[in-house]
Amino acid sequence: MKIGILSKRNKMFAAKIKRYLESEGHIVELYTxxxxxxxxxxLKNDFYILKSKHMFFLYAGxxxxxxKIPVIPNVNLSYRHKNRIEAHYLIKHAGLLxxxxxxxxxxxxxxKLKKSDYPLIQKPLMGSGSRGVRLITSSEDLTTAGGPIYLEKYIQGIHYLSYFIDDKVCVYEKLPLSNEHSQVxxxxxxxxxxxxxxxxKNxxxxxxxxxxxxxxxxxxxLYVVDPGSFPEFSNWNCSVDPVKEVCQLILNEYVK
Incomplete structure (x- = not known):
C-alpha cells in the first residue's frame, strides 16, 4: 500500500513507524x-496517518x-483533542471527571474569580500537553496578549501519565505540568x-x-486533565513494542 504520514517531525515516533511500515513492504512518504x-x-496514497495535531496537518486531514481518502486517527476527533474547550466536553461526554x-x-x-478559585492553570485555547501552560496562584498572574483566556482549576494531588494501545494500559506517576517526555x-x-x-478509549x-x-x-x-490522540510513547515500558502494535492497529483499521 501507499501510505502518507502527516507529522511535524521527520524523526522520533513518526520515523519509527515509517521504517516499520516500509519493512512490511509498504511505500511510505512522510509529510512535514x-x-x-x-x-x-x-490523493495518490491509499491512506494517511495523522501523527500531528498542528493545524496545518489537520487542514490536510x-x-x-x-x-474520501482515509485518515487515521480520525481527523475531527484529533481536532477536538487539540481544542481545550472541545477536549473538556469530550471528557464530560465520556462520563469522566x-x-x-x-x-x-x-x-x-x-x-469575578474568588480567592477560593485559585490556584488555576492557564492553557492556550488550542494545544495539548504542557506547552504554554502556566500556574496561576492569584489574579496578579493573569495575563493575555489580547482576547479571552482559558483557565482550569488546578487539582492538588498525584499526577499520572496513562498510555493505552488497544486494551493494553501503561500508567506512570509524573510531575505536575510536565510533558510526556519528562521523567516518570x-x-x-x-x-x-x-x-x-x-x-x-472505548x-x-x-x-x-x-x-x-x-x-x-x-x-x-480521578480527574482527566489532558487527553492526547497520538503520543510519542516516550516513556512506554510495557510488554509490547509500541511501534509494531500501533502500526498493526492502523493497518487493521484501514482494511476494515
Missing part, C-alpha cells in the same frame, strides 16, 4: 511543514477526508486508573492514545 502541499497530489473551567477576558476574570516514576497500576483509561473507539490524570488528594477521585 517543509514538503506538505495541500492539493490533489496528496480534512482535505483528504473530504476527498474533569477540572472546572473558566473563560473570559482578563479584567472580567480578575473581577513506575507505579503499581490501580484498577481505577485502568478503568478510567479504558472508559475513555467511548471514543480509539486505537491508542494517552491521558494526563490527577488523583485528588482530598477526595481520592
Amino acid at each position: 511543514l517543509e514538503n506538505l502541499n495541500i492539493n490533489q497530489s496528496l 480534512y482535505f483528504l477526508d473530504g476527498n 474533569g477540572p472546572n473551567v473558566y473563560m473570559g477576558m482578563v479584567e472580567v476574570l480578575k473581577a 516514576k513506575a507505579i503499581e497500576m490501580t484498577q481505577d486508573l485502568i478503568d478510567t483509561t479504558l472508559q475513555w 467511548h471514543y473507539n480509539m486505537l491508542f492514545g494517552h491521558l494526563d490524570i490527577v488523583r485528588d488528594e482530598k477526595t481520592n477521585k
Whole structure:
C-alpha cells in the first residue's frame, strides 16, 4: 500500500513507524511543514496517518477526508483533542471527571474569580500537553496578549501519565505540568486508573492514545486533565513494542 504520514517531525515516533511500515513492504512518504502541499497530489496514497495535531496537518486531514481518502486517527476527533474547550466536553461526554473551567477576558476574570478559585492553570485555547501552560496562584498572574483566556482549576494531588494501545494500559506517576517526555516514576497500576483509561478509549473507539490524570488528594477521585490522540510513547515500558502494535492497529483499521 501507499501510505502518507502527516507529522511535524521527520524523526522520533513518526520515523519509527515509517521504517516499520516500509519493512512490511509498504511505500511510505512522510509529510512535514517543509514538503506538505495541500492539493490533489496528496490523493495518490491509499491512506494517511495523522501523527500531528498542528493545524496545518489537520487542514490536510480534512482535505483528504473530504476527498474520501482515509485518515487515521480520525481527523475531527484529533481536532477536538487539540481544542481545550472541545477536549473538556469530550471528557464530560465520556462520563469522566474533569477540572472546572473558566473563560473570559482578563479584567472580567480578575473581577469575578474568588480567592477560593485559585490556584488555576492557564492553557492556550488550542494545544495539548504542557506547552504554554502556566500556574496561576492569584489574579496578579493573569495575563493575555489580547482576547479571552482559558483557565482550569488546578487539582492538588498525584499526577499520572496513562498510555493505552488497544486494551493494553501503561500508567506512570509524573510531575505536575510536565510533558510526556519528562521523567516518570513506575507505579503499581490501580484498577481505577485502568478503568478510567479504558472508559475513555472505548467511548471514543480509539486505537491508542494517552491521558494526563490527577488523583485528588482530598477526595481520592480521578480527574482527566489532558487527553492526547497520538503520543510519542516516550516513556512506554510495557510488554509490547509500541511501534509494531500501533502500526498493526492502523493497518487493521484501514482494511476494515
